[in-house]
Amino acid sequence: MTTEIEIRRQPVDCAGQDAELLLRMFRKMLEAREFEEQLYYLFLTTAMPGTMHQAVGQEAVAVGVVSALNPDDTITSTHRGHAHCVAKDVPLDEMMAEMFAKREGSCRGMGGSMHLTDFSKGMLGAFAIVGSGIPIATGAALSARVRNSGQVAVSFFGDGAVNEGTFHEALNMAALWNLPAIYIIENNQYALSMTVAESSALPDLAARACAYNMPGVRVDGNDALAVYEATRAAVERARAGEGPTLIEALTYRIRGHARFEAAGYRPAEEVDAWKNADPIERLAAGMIAAGIASEDQLNQIRGEAERAIEEAIAYAETCSEVAAEDYLAYITAEE
Amino acid sequence: MRQLGLAAAIREGIIQEMRADQSVILMGEDVGKFGGAFHVTHDMLDEFGAERVWDTPISEAGFTGLGIGAALTGMRAIVEYQYLDFIFCAMDQVVNQAAKIHLMSGGRAKVPLVLRGPQGATGRGAQHSQSIEAYFMHTPGMKVVLPSTPYDAKGLIISAIRDDNPVLFVEHKLLYGAASPGGGKALSDTAIQAIGMDVPEEPYAIPLGSADIKRAGDDVTIIATLLMLHRALAVADQLSNEGISVEVIDPRSLVPLDVETIAASIAKTNRVVVVSEDTSRAGVAAELVATINDHCFYDLEAPVQRVAAGDTPIPFAPAAERHVIPQVEDIRAAAQRVLSD
Numbered sequence: 001m002t003t004e005i006e007i008r009r010q011p012v013d014c015a016g017q018d019a020e021l022l023l024r025m026f027r028k029m030l031e032a033r034e035f036e037e038q039l040y041y042l043f044l045t046t047a048m049p050g051t052m053h054q055a056v057g058q059e060a061v062a063v064g065v066v067s068a069l070n071p072d073d074t075i076t077s078t079h080r081g082h083a084h085c086v087a088k089d090v091p092l093d094e095m096m097a098e099m100f101a102k103r104e105g106s107c108r109g110m111g112g113s114m115h116l117t118d119f120s121k122g123m124l125g126a127f128a129i130v131g132s133g134i135p136i137a138t139g140a141a142l143s144a145r146v147r148n149s150g151q152v153a154v155s156f157f158g159d160g161a162v163n164e165g166t167f168h169e170a171l172n173m174a175a176l177w178n179l180p181a182i183y184i185i186e187n188n189q190y191a192l193s194m195t196v197a198e199s200s201a202l203p204d205l206a207a208r209a210c211a212y213n214m215p216g217v218r219v220d221g222n223d224a225l226a227v228y229e230a231t232r233a234a235v236e237r238a239r240a241g242e243g244p245t246l247i248e249a250l251t252y253r254i255r256g257h258a259r260f261e262a263a264g265y266r267p268a269e270e271v272d273a274w275k276n277a278d279p280i281e282r283l284a285a286g287m288i289a290a291g292i293a294s295e296d297q298l299n300q301i302r303g304e305a306e307r308a309i310e311e312a313i314a315y316a317e318t319c320s321e322v323a324a325e326d327y328l329a330y331i332t333a334e335e
Numbered sequence: 336m337r338q339l340g341l342a343a344a345i346r347e348g349i350i351q352e353m354r355a356d357q358s359v360i361l362m363g364e365d366v367g368k369f370g371g372a373f374h375v376t377h378d379m380l381d382e383f384g385a386e387r388v389w390d391t392p393i394s395e396a397g398f399t400g401l402g403i404g405a406a407l408t409g410m411r412a413i414v415e416y417q418y419l420d421f422i423f424c425a426m427d428q429v430v431n432q433a434a435k436i437h438l439m440s441g442g443r444a445k446v447p448l449v450l451r452g453p454q455g456a457t458g459r460g461a462q463h464s465q466s467i468e469a470y471f472m473h474t475p476g477m478k479v480v481l482p483s484t485p486y487d488a489k490g491l492i493i494s495a496i497r498d499d500n501p502v503l504f505v506e507h508k509l510l511y512g513a514a515s516p517g518g519g520k521a522l523s524d525t526a527i528q529a530i531g532m533d534v535p536e537e538p539y540a541i542p543l544g545s546a547d548i549k550r551a552g553d554d555v556t557i558i559a560t561l562l563m564l565h566r567a568l569a570v571a572d573q574l575s576n577e578g579i580s581v582e583v584i585d586p587r588s589l590v591p592l593d594v595e596t597i598a599a600s601i602a603k604t605n606r607v608v609v610v611s612e613d614t615s616r617a618g619v620a621a622e623l624v625a626t627i628n629d630h631c632f633y634d635l636e637a638p639v640q641r642v643a644a645g646d647t648p649i650p651f652a653p654a655a656e657r658h659v660i661p662q663v664e665d666i667r668a669a670a671q672r673v674l675s676d
């Protein structure tokens with residue numbers, strides 16, 4: 001099986017594609033990038049609580065997948081979840097307020113970076129126990145079937161998560177019962193220090209789908225449009241009652257595993273090569289090549305995304321501090 | 336003598352046992368090439384090789400079972416969980432299998448297994464902050480060990496490795512020292528910002544079930560483990576300025592528990608506070624209160640005071656986490672209550 005992964009640098013092939021979709025994906029990817037880059041700076045320069053995991057370089061996966069969903073479709077996320085939330089339209093202000101542990105945050109300051117949740121947007125939660133979101137999304141798919149809601153449920157998880165038992169158990173049930181679930185392996189090639197080849201006997205992760213009798217698709221995860229199209233096909237299948245799909249999106253974690261983790265286990269040339277395959281730049285180049293947008297237009301969107309994050313930070317700074325006893329209201333749900 | 340921090344002391348204990356006993360093996364996530372998320376296993380892969388230091392996939396249930404199987408067949412396995420919260424992914428293997436095999440086999444099978452990793456609240460939210468020891472105190476067949484100092488850590492890890500039973504070895508992130516996430520700030524109210532202390536170079540074993548009197552006193556006994564032990568010592572310091580003499584006991588293992596040392600202390604002070612970072616309800620402190628009532632009731636001049644974490648998942652916001660986790664002032668208030676009762 002192939003372990004060698006080709007690094008694609010070519011512009012996204014945008015010819016004849018929907019300009020509105022492409023520009024929206026571009027904007028969302030920029031927001032996700034800027035959100036994390038500003039957050040990183042805040043962690044360096046201020047007393048931010050907790051920790052964070054950046055998905056810099058992986059934005060095309062989150063944005064491409066979610067762009068193929070309806071607003072009421074549901075997703076589960078992981079410890080590396082900011083981009084999933086941005087893509088799913090979780091308000092940036094509330095996300096940022098959560099990072100600051102403020103009352104107005106998405107989770108009222110109770111969850112933090114690793115547990116972002118927004119039910120009004122179909123964002124069922126970020127689960128920081130690796131692999132634990134997989135059966136939970138599958139349950140949301142089962143619920144969609146029982147309620148006959150027409151929704152699909154998507155689970156985002158990493159290449160490391162496929163080695164948890166939850167992956168096997170959930171995918172089997174989803175396929176057994178034809179549930180409207182989509183599994184996105186965000187293969188950024190590392191689980192902390194471990195490469196895919198060091199942790200999976202079969203490094204072609206999409207191929208695992210055949211064990212569950214479901215389609216398995218490998219896609220260029222730094223090409224937002226390719227991710228979008230693969231997901232759209234999976235969504236059609238799911239909504240038609242034909243069951244789940246496993247999608248492996250190949251991408252790369254440009255930063256360390258977590259805030260300030262130096263990732264010394266990776267060759268510098270490898271990191272540099274992937275920096276040159278940036279998903280945002282590839283989409284920008286593709287749109288320009290196809291005459292969908294001018295450099296000026298794209299720069300304007302870049303400026304808008306930067307301002308949106310500046311505003312989110314300004315908002316978070318003015319929000320109210322969590323009071324020490326706020327949590328008492330959230331231990332169990334009572335009428 | 337040279338000084339070691341807690342992580343370095345555990346590391347030295349493991350290395351010495353691995354040198355002395357070829358049957359000792361180590362497994363866990365990022366323990367080899369990376370040297371462990373908290374550096375406890377740094378350089379062990381280089382010294383012992385990939386046949387004895389196993390970098391596992393993220394498969395807690397699986398590699399815990401592998402540890403059990405290896406232990407049943409002649410190895411002494413040390414299994415690391417990157418955070419002890421993740422041992423819950425392996426609950427069946429630990430609770431239904433490892434802990435019960437010795438009895439189920441009528442004593443024929445032995446499971447010399449150490450399950451170790453860090454715990455404790457450090458601003459990481461509900462899934463990376465728990466104190467998990469009570470679940471395993473509730474699981475007969477296991478031992479539960481909790482070092483609060485580098486000296487104890489080395490002697491206890493050596494005993495845990497030599498033990499023929501599954502041993503849960505609980506480390507506290509904030510006691511690792513500078514390398515710990517959250518770092519010094521959370522420790523500013525204790526004396527342990529720099530946790531290095533004298534640790535003998537030669538191997539030594541501290542028997543499981545031997546409590547240590549970390550500070551002798553006459554007026555009130557405080558029993559605490561891990562980070563809470565250090566907060567209790569800070570309270571003892573404060574109260575001594577007011578003429579109150581506090582005895583601080585570190586059980587060092589909760590299973591087996593050194594009831595004798597605890598009872599002797601209570602016979603002298605007649606007043607006791609128990610402190611633990613885990614959840615109050617059905618937790619470590621609750622068990623200690625019950626044990627003290629069983630053994631020391633007629634020595635008590637006041638009801639035992641229990642100080643433990645609030646009965647809640649641990650919230651993210653620092654102010655809320657601080658409210659949930661026992662602080663120096665909570666322990667101090669409990670000591671004052673038990674003295675005025």
Ligand SMILES: Cc1ncc(C[n+]2csc(CCOP(=O)(O)OP(=O)(O)O)c2C)c(N)n1
Nearest residue numbers: 080128129130158159160161190191192421
């Ligand atoms: C059950 C469990 N085991 C271990 C961890 C510690 N941990 C957090 S993220 C991570 C690596 C995850 O790798 P992958 O699934 O590829 O996601 P990525 O970090 O690359 O996004 C590990 C080992 C955890 N959070 N949960």
Ligand SMILES: [Mg+2]
Nearest residue numbers: 158159190191
């Ligand atoms: Mg990964």
